[in-house]
Amino acid sequence: MQFVLALVFFIAGSGLGYAALRAIDNSKINGVKNRISIMLKEAEENAEMSRQQKISETRDEINRLRMEAQKDIKERKIELQRSERKLEQKEENLDKKIDRVTRKEDELKSKHDDIDKKRAALEDTIQKQNAKLQEIAGLTREQAQEILLRKTEEDAKHLLGIRLKELEELSQRESERKARDIIIEAMQRCAVESSGDSTVSVVPLPSEEMKGRIIGREGRNIRAFESLTGVDLIIDDTPEAVTLSSFDPIRREIARRAMERLVVDGRIHPARIEELIEKAARDIDDEMISDGENAILQLGIKNMSNELVRTIGQLKFRFSYGQNVLAHSLEVAQIAGVIAAELGIDEEIARRAGLLHDIGKAVDHQIEGTHASIGAELAKRLGERPEIVSCIAAHHDTLEVSSVYEVIVALADSISASRPGARRESIDAYIKRLQKLEEIAQTFKGVTRAYAIQAGREVRVILNAGKTDDGTVYKLAFDIAKKIEAEMKYPGQIRVNVTRETRATEFAK
Numbered sequence: 145m146q147f148v149l150a151l152v153f154f155i156a157g158s159g160l161g162y163a164a165l166r167a168i169d170n171s172k173i174n175g176v177k178n179r180i181s182i183m184l185k186e187a188e189e190n191a192e193m194s195r196q197q198k199i200s201e202t203r204d205e206i207n208r209l210r211m212e213a214q215k216d217i218k219e220r221k222i223e224l225q226r227s228e229r230k231l232e233q234k235e236e237n238l239d240k241k242i243d244r245v246t247r248k249e250d251e252l253k254s255k256h257d258d259i260d261k262k263r264a265a266l267e268d269t270i271q272k273q274n275a276k277l278q279e280i281a282g283l284t285r286e287q288a289q290e291i292l293l294r295k296t297e298e299d300a301k302h303l304l305g306i307r308l309k310e311l312e313e314l315s316q317r318e319s320e321r322k323a324r325d326i327i328i329e330a331m332q333r334c335a336v337e338s339s340g341d342s343t344v345s346v347v348p349l350p351s352e353e354m355k356g357r358i359i360g361r362e363g364r365n366i367r368a369f370e371s372l373t374g375v376d377l378i379i380d381d382t383p384e385a386v387t388l389s390s391f392d393p394i395r396r397e398i399a400r401r402a403m404e405r406l407v408v409d410g411r412i413h414p415a416r417i418e419e420l421i422e423k424a425a426r427d428i429d430d431e432m433i434s435d436g437e438n439a440i441l442q443l444g445i446k447n448m449s450n451e452l453v454r455t456i457g458q459l460k461f462r463f464s465y466g467q468n469v470l471a472h473s474l475e476v477a478q479i480a481g482v483i484a485a486e487l488g489i490d491e492e493i494a495r496r497a498g499l500l501h502d503i504g505k506a507v508d509h510q511i512e513g514t515h516a517s518i519g520a521e522l523a524k525r526l527g528e529r530p531e532i533v534s535c536i537a538a539h540h541d542t543l544e545v546s547s548v549y550e551v552i553v554a555l556a557d558s559i560s561a562s563r564p565g566a567r568r569e570s571i572d573a574y575i576k577r578l579q580k581l582e583e584i585a586q587t588f589k590g591v592t593r594a595y596a597i598q599a600g601r602e603v604r605v606i607l608n609a610g611k612t613d614d615g616t617v618y619k620l621a622f623d624i625a626k627k628i629e630a631e632m633k634y635p636g637q638i639r640v641n642v643t644r645e646t647r648a649t650e651f652a653k
Contacts, residue, residue: 439474514540531547577596591620602641
């Protein structure tokens with residue numbers, strides 16, 4: 145019985161334990177399920193928030209990319225419009241050029257047709273005349289030509305003998321007269337105020353005693369100096385100075401430097417004179433090469449022969465109308481380069497031709513001929529291109545123009561030579577030009593006063609207000625300008641300024 149009771153109690157306890165354990169497990173499972181559902185809900189909320197954030201970021205990125213694309217498209221549209229405008233301008237310029245070329249072709253064709261018609265008419269007339277002559281003379285054309293040539297030859301021989309005798313006698317009389325005229329003309333052309341400045345150099349001395357040392361015993365020093373330099377050394381009454389005279393500027397400059405060094409050194413004798421003259425000659429030669437190299441470097445010119453570079457340096461010692469030829473050549477080269485750049489052609493050719501246009505002046509005192517022809521021959525001999533040579537030869541309008549560079553160099557030369565202050569003139573010629581300007585202006589009716597101002601570049605004319613009206617002012621200015629052009633020679637241009645005004649003056653007492 146006890147066993148049974150124990151078994152019953154055991155079974156009942158086990159059942160109660162199992163039920164309790166089961167209840168406990170169900171509560172845990174429910175708790176886990178609740179936590180899992182909460183975690184799932186939180187995960188879903190976090191996923192939703194992340195999805196919304198990603199969508200927002202994606203939308204912002206899309207907006208940014210869209211704005212960048214729109215900006216790029218706008219810039220491309222602006223660039224495209226700019227390119228279209230350039231193309232339109234180019235097309236307009238091309239159309240204009242085509243129109244000009246077409247008009248020129250039409251003009252040339254018209255002229256060519258006129259020439260053909262005139263040539264045909266001329267040939268027809270010649271044929272008719274030849275036929276008529278043959279009909280009149282009863283001879284063929286060849287027979288008539290033979291008779292005419294034989295008769296002409298006989299007459300020509302007779303007249304030629306007589307004429308040769310007359311010309312021989314005349315040439316003897318004319319040669320002496322022409323020689324005198326040439327010498328007188330040369331003397332007159334050199335006898336201007338700038339002649340002394342361009343052929344004479346003055347060397348100052350520390351004292352009068354130095355003149356005796358320069359002359360030397362029995363004149364040996366002065367004779368050695370003149371024979372070695374080829375320059376006349378003039379020692380006169382000029383206080384504390386000697387004069388060097390020569391038409392060769394390089395010789396004169398060598399002599400001047402050598403004399404200055406002799407005076408400073410104090411040792412004046414033939415051997416020392418020869419030594420210092422050789423040193424001065426070397427210095428001048430180096431200086432000429434350096435000046436020539438500086439000139440071509442300044443202008444950006446390449447591939448020029450060494451002899452031509454040295455000759456360019458010689459221009460530093462040459463002057464024309466008081467204007468330094470090297471400075472003038474550099475100015476012409478720069479002006480020519482600017483003009484060529486504006487026209488869209490080769491600037492280096494223009495600058496090279498401008499620099500070399502007066503190269504003949506470096507040696508024209510040694511070679512007979514004009515500086516243009518001498519310079520052209522020199523440039524051709526030293527390997528310059530034909531277009532450069534033609535610019536040098538034609539820059540004074542002595543030859544027919546064959547290229548645009550010749551026109552540019554001639555124009556640049558005129559601009560450089562005619563600008564105010566470029567060239568020197570004597571004070572007498574300057575005053576006469578001013579007086580002539582005022583006299584021309586005062587010859588017109590109604591002019592009360594005329595003043596030449598701005599160094600002769602402008603003439604100011606004052607009119608009488610009672611004798612003229614406003615309508616005559618422009619006509620009078622035009623007439624004065626035309627009369628100045630007809631009666632005067634001047635560089636550049638002269639401005640005519642005509643003023644008409646009414647003035648009333650009264651005094652308060």
